[in-house]
Amino acid sequence: xxxxxxxxxAMQASASRASWSRGVELVRANAVSGERAEANEIVLRxxxxxxxxxxxxxxxxxxxxxxxxxxxxxxxxEHATAAxxxxxxxxxxxxxxPRAAEQTGRLRYRFDSQxxxxxxxxxEVLTGDRVLPLEHSLTALAAGRVSGPKFDxxxxxxNVERILANYRQSVLPRExxxxxxxxxDGSKRVALDREPVSVSSERVLPIARVVDxxxxxxxxxxxxxxxxxxxxxxxxxxxxxxxxxxxxxLNGREREQLPRGQFFSNDQLGELxxxxxxxxxxRLPLDIQTTRLPTxxxxxxxxxxxxxxxKGNALVVLPTLVYGNPPNARVDAGRLVHIQGPLPxxxxxxxxxxxxxxxxxxGLRPGRRIEFTGPDAIAFADRLGAWSGELxxxxxxxxxxxxxxxxxxxxxxxxxxxxxxxxxxxxxxxxARSGAVSAEAVIGAWRRGESLVSLNGGGFAPLPExxxxxxxxxxxxxxxxxxxxxxxxxxxxxxxxxxxEDLDQPPPPSLQGLRPLLENFEGIPASxxxxxxxxxxxxxxxxxxxxxxxxxxxxxxxxxxxDMGLGKTLQTLCALEKxxxxxxxxxxxxxxxxxxxxxxxxxxxxxYHGTGRSLDPDSDVVxxxxxxxxxxxxxxxxxxxxxxxxxxxxxxxxxxSQVARAAQSLSAEFRVALTGTPVENRLxxxxxxxxxxNPGLLGGRRxxxxxxxxxxxxxxxxxxxxxxxxxxxxxxxxxxRDVAPELPPRSEVVLHCELSAEEREVYDTVRAASVSxxxxxxxQGGNMLEAxxxxxxxxxxxxxxxxxxxxEAERSTKxxxxxxxxxxxxxxxxxxxxxxxxxxxxxxxxxxxxxxxIVFERLDGSTRDRPGVIARFDAAEGASVMLISLRAGGTGxxxxxxxxxxxxxxxxxxxxxxxxxxxxxxxGQTRPVVVHRLVALDTVEERILELHARKRALAxxxxxxxxxxxxxxxxxxxxxLED
Numbered sequence: 001x002x003x004x005x006x007x008x009x010a011m012q013a014s015a016s017r018a019s020w021s022r023g024v025e026l027v028r029a030n031a032v033s034g035e036r037a038e039a040n041e042i043v044l045r046x047x048x049x050x051x052x053x054x055x056x057x058x059x060x061x062x063x064x065x066x067x068x069x070x071x072x073x074x075x076x077x078e079h080a081t082a083a084x085x086x087x088x089x090x091x092x093x094x095x096x097x098p099r100a101a102e103q104t105g106r107l108r109y110r111f112d113s114q115x116x117x118x119x120x121x122x123x124e125v126l127t128g129d130r131v132l133p134l135e136h137s138l139t140a141l142a143a144g145r146v147s148g149p150k151f152d153x154x155x156x157x158x159n160v161e162r163i164l165a166n167y168r169q170s171v172l173p174r175e176x177x178x179x180x181x182x183x184x185d186g187s188k189r190v191a192l193d194r195e196p197v198s199v200s201s202e203r204v205l206p207i208a209r210v211v212d213x214x215x216x217x218x219x220x221x222x223x224x225x226x227x228x229x230x231x232x233x234x235x236x237x238x239x240x241x242x243x244x245x246x247x248x249x250l251n252g253r254e255r256e257q258l259p260r261g262q263f264f265s266n267d268q269l270g271e272l273x274x275x276x277x278x279x280x281x282x283r284l285p286l287d288i289q290t291t292r293l294p295t296x297x298x299x300x301x302x303x304x305x306x307x308x309x310x311k312g313n314a315l316v317v318l319p320t321l322v323y324g325n326p327p328n329a330r331v332d333a334g335r336l337v338h339i340q341g342p343l344p345x346x347x348x349x350x351x352x353x354x355x356x357x358x359x360x361x362x363g364l365r366p367g368r369r370i371e372f373t374g375p376d377a378i379a380f381a382d383r384l385g386a387w388s389g390e391l392x393x394x395x396x397x398x399x400x401x402x403x404x405x406x407x408x409x410x411x412x413x414x415x416x417x418x419x420x421x422x423x424x425x426x427x428x429x430x431x432a433r434s435g436a437v438s439a440e441a442v443i444g445a446w447r448r449g450e451s452l453v454s455l456n457g458g459g460f461a462p463l464p465e466x467x468x469x470x471x472x473x474x475x476x477x478x479x480x481x482x483x484x485x486x487x488x489x490x491x492x493x494x495x496x497x498x499x500x501e502d503l504d505q506p507p508p509p510s511l512q513g514l515r516p517l518l519e520n521f522e523g524i525p526a527s528x529x530x531x532x533x534x535x536x537x538x539x540x541x542x543x544x545x546x547x548x549x550x551x552x553x554x555x556x557x558x559x560x561x562x563d564m565g566l567g568k569t570l571q572t573l574c575a576l577e578k579x580x581x582x583x584x585x586x587x588x589x590x591x592x593x594x595x596x597x598x599x600x601x602x603x604x605x606x607x608y609h610g611t612g613r614s615l616d617p618d619s620d621v622v623x624x625x626x627x628x629x630x631x632x633x634x635x636x637x638x639x640x641x642x643x644x645x646x647x648x649x650x651x652x653x654x655x656x657s658q659v660a661r662a663a664q665s666l667s668a669e670f671r672v673a674l675t676g677t678p679v680e681n682r683l684x685x686x687x688x689x690x691x692x693x694n695p696g697l698l699g700g701r702r703x704x705x706x707x708x709x710x711x712x713x714x715x716x717x718x719x720x721x722x723x724x725x726x727x728x729x730x731x732x733x734x735x736x737r738d739v740a741p742e743l744p745p746r747s748e749v750v751l752h753c754e755l756s757a758e759e760r761e762v763y764d765t766v767r768a769a770s771v772s773x774x775x776x777x778x779x780q781g782g783n784m785l786e787a788x789x790x791x792x793x794x795x796x797x798x799x800x801x802x803x804x805x806x807x808e809a810e811r812s813t814k815x816x817x818x819x820x821x822x823x824x825x826x827x828x829x830x831x832x833x834x835x836x837x838x839x840x841x842x843x844x845x846x847x848x849x850x851x852x853x854i855v856f857e858r859l860d861g862s863t864r865d866r867p868g869v870i871a872r873f874d875a876a877e878g879a880s881v882m883l884i885s886l887r888a889g890g891t892g893x894x895x896x897x898x899x900x901x902x903x904x905x906x907x908x909x910x911x912x913x914x915x916x917x918x919x920x921x922x923x924g925q926t927r928p929v930v931v932h933r934l935v936a937l938d939t940v941e942e943r944i945l946e947l948h949a950r951k952r953a954l955a956x957x958x959x960x961x962x963x964x965x966x967x968x969x970x971x972x973x974x975x976x977l978e979d
Contacts, residue, residue, distance in 0.1 A: 001091050003040075003061035003611070008088045010064040010631055014658055015076050023081025032086035034097020041862070042087060044098065046079040057083035058861060062611045065586070065627045067861050069839070071788070073654055107134065107157050109184060110191045111242065118232025120170045121180065123160075126189075137161065159183035174234040178244040181235070192242065203246025204236055208280050209287045210272070213263060217290050219272065219280075220261035221248070249283045266292070291334075297342035300325055301350045304358050304366065308384065308395035313445075313454050315377040315399050317384075319358055321351060321366040332367055361387060374452050375401075378460060402461040405442065405453070409475075411500055414493065414508050415486045416478055420453075422461060437461070442468075443476045447707070473722055474499050476707060480699025490514075491556055491694035494729055514554055514729075524550045530574055532602035540739035541571050547732055548575040548672065552643075557671040557693025559649070561733040564676040564915055565894075565922020566740065572645055572672055573600050578620040580643040581636065583663070586625040587888065588647060590867055596621060608632075615639070626651050626659050633662040644668035649675040652692060653685035655701060663692055676918070677911040678731065683709040686727070694730055698723075736921070744928045746921045750945070751934050753817045755798070758809070762801040763939060766793050791940065798939040799836075799905050800844055814934050815845055818902060819852050821932065825900050826854060826880045831873070832900035834883050835916045837907060842883045845904075849881065860885040873897065884919075886912060895919040899927040904934055906944040 012020060026032060026046060035043040040062040046055050055070040057080050066080045086098040108131075112120040123134040125148075136146045138161045163179045172180065184190055185201035206221045229237040234245045250258065264272045273293050277286065300323065307318045321331040323344035330339060331351060358364050362383060372380045381399035384391060405420040418439040436456045445453040446468045452460040468475075474495055481492045488496055490510070497511040527549035529537075537545070544560065551558045552575065560568050573596060584592055589607060596605050606616035608624040615622065615635065629636060644666055646652065652660040652673075671693050679686050687704045690697050698704045711719035736743050755763060770790045793804060801809035818834065825832050836842050839860050849856050857869050857879045872878045874897045882898070886907065898920045903913055913933075921929040935941045 004084075004088055004091050007059060007061045007064050007066075008084050011066065011076050011081060011084050014630060015081050016074065019074055019076060019078050020081050022078035023083075023085055026078060026082035027085045027089065032082050032098045034087075034090070034099070037096050041864075042097070044083040044087065046082055055079045059083060059087065063586075063609075063627070064611075064631055065625075071792075075657060075659070106189060108189045108191060109160070109187070110194065111197075113193055113229075113231060115171055118171045119177065119235055121164075121172060122170065137165070139165075156183060156187055172233060177233040177235055181242060181244050190242070192237065197237070198241040200238075200241050200243050202243060204238055204243045205246045205284055206248055207287055208258070208284045209289060210277070210293070211289045212292065216263060216265040217272070217292055218261045218263050219258065219276065221250070221254075221258040221284065291346055291348060297344075300344075301347055302331070302354055303390065304354050305390045305392060306362075306364075306384070306387075308391060308393040310395040310398050311371065313377075313450070313452075313460075314371040314373045315381060315395055316369065316371050317364065317380070317396075318369045319362075319364045319366050321354055358389075361389075374450055374460075378452075398458045400459045401452070402455060402459045404462040405437065405464055407464055407467050409471075409499070409503055409505070411496065411505060411508055414488055414490075414496075414510060416482060416488055416496060417486060418475055418479065420464070422455075439475070439479060443472060443479065446472055447476065471499065471502065473707075474502075477699065477722075477726060480703045480707070481696040483696070489694065489696040490554065491697040491730065495726065530600060530602075532600055533574060534601060535570055535599050537570075537574075538567070538739070540734055541567050544571040544732055544734075545574045548572070551730070552670040555669070556730065557673070557690075559673045559675070559678060559689060559693055559727075559731045561675055561678045561731055563733075563735045564918030565925075566734060566736060567923060568674045568676070569595050569647070570599055572674060575643070575670075575672070576600070576603065576621060576645075577642045578603075579639075579641060580621045580645065581639070581641045581666070581668070582621060582623050582645040582647065583626055583629050584623065584647040585651065586627065587866060589623050589625060591893075592623050592647070608636075629666075630659050630662045633665055637665050637667060639667070641666065641668040643670045643672065645672045645674065646692070647674045649673035649689050649692075650677055650680050650685060653680060653688055655684070655688040655691065660688055660692070677915060678733070680909055680911050683712060683723075690727060690730065697730065698726070740923060743921070743923065744925055746917070746929045746931065748931045748933065751817060751821065751932050752937050753813045753934065754937050755939070756813050759797070759801050759813060762804060762807055762809070763794070763797040763936075766797045766804060794940045795905060795944075796838070798936040798941050799838075799841055802844060803838065803840060812844065814904065814936060815848050818845065818904065818934060819848050819854070821902070822849070822854055822881055823852055830900050831880050831898040832882075832902060833895060833898045833916070833920060834881060834902045834904065835886055835889070835913075836883075836904040837886050838905070839885050841904060842885065845883060849883075854881055855879040856881040856883055858883045860888045863888065870895070884916070886916060889916075889919065893919045894922060894924065896922060896925040899925070899929050901929065901931045902934065903931065906933060906935060906941050 015023070031047040033045050033047070035045050035056065037043075040060055042059040042061070044057050044059070046057060055068055057069075058067045059080075060066065066076060066084070068077050068079045070077055070079055072078075090096070090098040106126050108124045108126050110122045110124055112122060114120075125132045125134055132148075134148070136148055138157065140146045141148050160180060160183050163176060163183060167173075167176055181199055182201040184199040187199055188196075190197055190199050204224050204227060206223055207225075208219065208221050210217050210219050212218075224238065226238040227236045228239070231237075236243055236245060264276075280286065302321055302323050305320050305322050305327065307320070309316045320327075322339075323329045323331075323346075324339075326340075328340050328342065329344050331346075355366060358366065364370065377399045378401045381396040384396045403423050406423060408419045408421070410417040410419075420437055420439060420442045437453055442453050442463060446463055446465070451463060451465070453463055454460055477495055478488055478492060478499065481488050483489070493508060493511045493514055497507040497514075500507040524543075524546050526542075527546050529545070544562070548558050548560070548571065560571060562568050562571075569592070582592060586609070589609060593605055593607065596603055603620040604618070605621045605623060606619035608615055608622050609628055613628070624632075624636070644663075646663060652663050654660060673689050673693055675689070678689060684701070684705070687698050687701060687709075691701075699707070708719055708723045712723065770793070796803035799814055800812040801807050802812070822832055822834075834842075834845065836845075839862075842858065842860065846856070846858070857873045859866065859869050859882060863869055869882075870893065873882045873895070878897075882895070901917045901920055903916065907913055917929070917931045921931075933945070935945065
């Protein structure tokens with residue numbers, strides 16, 4: 001129980017408020033059930049909505065760690081928080097695991113119109129696909145006096161129960177039906193003759209209209225035009241909403257005359273306006289469709305009034321046709337709108353004359369609000385100044401054009417000052433106003449494509465567009481990197497030096513030591529190698545070590561992003577100095593320890609991990625995991641580390657995550673990030689890693705989105721080139737084909753398989769069930785989570801019908817093809833790696849391999865003896881196949897004994913697949929490697945391969961060589977799901 005409580009407290013401290021709240025809700029909904037419990041591994045299943053497959057959560061109480069099979073980015077997710085809450089509750093109750101809850105239903109209210117006397121109300125219980133009538137009261141069911149289907153009842157259901165307690169018949173009287181509709185207001189569980197409808201408590205009233213008639217007007221009352229059906233019991237269907245009829249409180253004479261229309265002659269209009277309409281307006285909505293109604297008092301003639309205001313950098317103009325001074329009425333869309341005082345008598349001819357004059361003079365129409373920006377705003381303000389009519393407000397007075405701004409750049413040490421000001425004679429002919437404007441405002445206007453910028457003291461000045469075209473982007477980068485003192489960090493000194501050179505100004509003195517970074521790393525001095533190094537270095541590795549030492553000396557961070565298998569670990573070990581912290585995924589702690597002993601045997605190594613962990617103050621290198629770094633941030637942050645290394649640095653790709661924040665808070669003289677995929681899902685991940693290494697290099701997160709991420713995603717090649725140039729000194733990325741030509745070739749083969757008739761039926765059923773609805777929702781800006789869920793189901797159906805919830809299937813065409821190819825490889829003496837995103841898919845592959853007599857090993861999140869599994873597979877007489885989950889074995893493993901790689905289910909991020917393939921294709925491999933992608937014909941998998949090509953192109957544009965791509969955007973989802 002102590003370990004469970006410790007895990008509970010650790011996860012509660014790590015979880016966001018929203019994630020913890022959703023976890024509590026899942027527990028209250030009895031959505032958590034236990035699967036199995038071992039000494040330090042507890043597996044629980046979380047039931048989700050719509051009967052979708054439940055995620056599995058694995059808890060490691062002794063390690064205070066957890067895993068979830070969901071695809072969410074938040075860690076811990078709502079499933080993990082629900083699991084630990086439910087486990088703690090079960091342990092307190094003396095149970096080893098939470099028990100599964102019985103499925104419960106919800107009440108539905110069905111109104112039957114097929115009765116002569118009104119609407120009949122029927123209550124039903126919906127449980128999954130079953131519909132059962134509710135034959136007893138909620139009170140009786142709750143008290144246990146009778147038995148019936150289980151369901152959840154909310155406050156709305158209890159209100160209906162209280163109303164029905166007073167009536168025995170199914171066809172309710174008018175007053176009861178109105179109460180029922182009030183209680184069901186807004187409910188989504190209501191049907192009319194089995195068709196879903198909405199319910200509103202708002203009453204439906206008839207409408208009183210006044211229209212022109214020969215010699216006068218006619219007043220009549222008619223049904224609300226939204227009503228399409230009328231039922232007994234005072235209920236109507238308005239659109240798709242059931243509503244009760246309201247009481248118009250008409251007297252006997254009104255009930256008799258108004259439905260067919262009451263005529264008022266021109267002589268009776270005064271009576272109509274002063275007596276009839278005021279009383280009627282208190283009871284019914286009025287629709288006046290005539291201009292004949294008089295006022296009780298004549299006033300001034302109509303006139304045009306123009307209200308001007310300023311909205312940011314826009315001039316807002318609203319012309320109005322009004323009566324009175326001050327106005328007591330305005331004409332809006334042809335109708336007279338009362339403002340104050342007596343109603344005027346409308347003068348149609350005068351109104352038309354005013355409207356024509358406004359259109360001819362200014363091109364405006366009364367009642368239409370117009371916004372002008374840029375030069376258009378200044379030009380229109382000049383026209384308003386010459387207009388003879390009434391102007392209200394001072395907005396137009398801010399819109400005049402000053403002379404063009406003059407830029408000035410001053411560099412003092414590492415401080416940068418950029419200013420824009422008017423020429424000294426700029427105030428000629430204008431009131432004395434301040435001509436100051438911030439550099440940020442100028443750059444912002446220029447980036448938005450505007451030609452003018454607002455001056456602090458009023459007016460607008462043209463931007464120096466030619467100057468900004470040459471220097472604007474570099475200025476924007478430098479401004480984003482400045483601190484509150486105006487100084488730029490060392491990591492952007494190369495940019496500042498380039499600006500000084502372009503402007504023919506002396507560079508900052510501190511730039512001289514960084515010159516090699518500006519010259520394609522030429523001139524970086526050779527660094528001494530460690531005395532205890534036990535390795536034969538390749539030339540590119542030697543260059544990488546020199547680069548790392550150079551950045552250390554310059555107190556700058558390094559992102560070593562070499563292709564997988566080129567020895568990032570070895571290069572980093574050569575740059576390690578005593579008292580270093582290395583943070584790695586839990587599965588790689590053992591590997592790092594072995595590599596240090598192998599290559600740097602004099603370095604003392606300690607592992608800070610597991611329960612009862614303690615920090616060895618004397619070891620040269622401390623190894624820990626990302627989970628422990630997150631949990632023990634304060635303790636690790638109290639140390640002053642010489643070198644801080646993050647391996648598989650994509651673990652901090654989310655800058656909002658607690659892992660990223662924990663890494664950022666640690667103190668070190670030199671920071672190194674290692675990753676073969678610096679961009680896995682979106683460019684923000686690159687920002688997060690470089691912000692950890694060199695804060696300020698890419699500005700703030702929002703600024704980076706606006707200046708780089710969004711333009712690059714939209715195909716802006718210039719933005720990609722600027723980003724590539726900016727990060728180049730601090731990112732070292734070499735590809736195998738460039739630095740290891742002796743490495744055997746890697747070829748890729750797409751193995752197409754055609755679904756069987758039964759599999760095609762399942763796939764088409766899954767697609768028909770949700771895709772068209774999801775696509776329409778995406779087009780209208782709806783939530784992407786539902787689309788991702790639909791895509792998941794399609795991908796599962798393309799692999800194995802048995803993966804789809806509710807489907808049973810023993811065989812799979814794709815599995816049959818896999819076994820056939822594995823058998824061929826085995827007969828020819830090859831070993832193979834088989835990757836899948838889903839461990840449940842690997843579960844279904846295992847029986848097929850056993851039936852074919854193929855010996856295999858398996859590596860996934862539940863594997864405890866990872867080194868033993870790998871050693872058995874690598875042995876010459878070992879298994880010929882290893883089944884691997886992408887999450888557990890896609891990174892950090894050296895499996896060069898295999899020369900065939902099978903990817904069972906295409907993943908939309910090609911970097912993940914590349915990482916998996918590079919477990920075999922890396923330094924040490926002596927045979928050609930073949931990567932097989934199994935793709936089902938005429939399925940979403942073919943479109944995923946097309947998506948791969950686009951994502952690789954984006955990463956190539958940013959990183960210059962290799963990479964990955966962005967995550968799934970709304971456009972990507974539409975491309976995958978649309979017909």
